[in-house]
Amino acid sequence: MKVNREDMRCYVVTTRDFLDGRALKDDCEEILKNGATFLQLREKNIDFDEYVNLGFELKEVAKKYNIPFVIDDNIEVAIKVDADGVHIGQSDIDAKTARKLIGEDKILGVSAQNVYQAIEAEKMGADYLGIGPVFPTKTKPNEKLIDLDEVRRISESVNIPILVIGGIDDESIYKVKNSNTDGVAVISYIFNSDTKGKNTRKLREISDELFRK
Template sequence: MKLDNKSLLLYLVTDRSWLGDQSLISQVEKSLIEGVTFLQLREKNLDNESFLNLAIEMKDLACRYDVPFVINDNIDIAIKSDADGVHIGQDDMPIEEARKIIGKDKILGVSAGTVEEAILAEQLGADYLGVGAIFSTNTKKDAQNISFETLKNICESVDIPVVAIGGINKENILSLEGSGIDGVSVISAILAQKNIAKATYELKDICERIFKHD
């Protein structure tokens, strides 16, 4: 699947810890119906077989809504599930190695926290950047916050799309206007809300107003 920067407008990362007794598939589908444009499956505590089965199911769901689907960190699961790509962090597999394994036609997302990391990631084959953490987040307690100025500088330094990540919600998202990002990546701003459909609709509406795509 070819990456369009418009598809990064509202990027959902999964986290089953927010869902209680609800199924991840059913809750993610609610968000897809209301406008999530990109989906990442992030699983740290599942065994490989369960992870793969979930990835295959999630891939089918994403296909039904014509939304790009990537796996966080695990390239083996990404390949076996025929995901559209993979997202890796700075401490995961080297970027050039990841690109070589998944091939030129799959999406490669890379986390970056500095201009230097961003430029290098683009040079080594990244298709988009996830930049953060922008605000404090419970998901990655050790993440250092990135300033608005750094975020803007990163956007100005690369030609590939940039999505902001980390602690973003409908209360603080407006402060990112003018940064140059193509969209935002969220977890709890959707999955931790009592009404996932409503939360998604409201976030999508804000994103469409403040992140302009040609």
């Protein structure tokens, strides 16, 4: 297994919406040095070269802290950057094809919303699953929420690590305690904050207390 359950504890997904003139790599360094366990570069409206340049920058930051680093959706960028892997959604390329393209030695994360999708993703080579959104989130405001009972059923149906995403902060995280998730993914709670390092530390501390060893 290329990732372990502890890697899911405090999984951070990037956004440039709240940079206010700062460099993304500087914010990521602040976040990683304060306890983030995984980093995903997520960009939806960016050209290939800029995505690649950002990828190289964040790859070096993640390497400094020995944190897994994946690219969201774009396999071509992930390969060009030689990232640790890629994370894909249900509307993207299928997991089996993604695995063939990136190779067996790279990390493949897959988003899933139900047990069937989770089982299929594992069969096709996924190393971990992202489940969500579990709470309302501005990042994906129109998506149907995933019931925490479904998260538990997904966890019981697969043997790979899972995490939940969507509206996670230092309060809502307690609501997922009994869902058998291995950790949480977060965007706004950390990036939309003037205390990114403090928020990261707090979420990591809570995660270490709540989630299974």
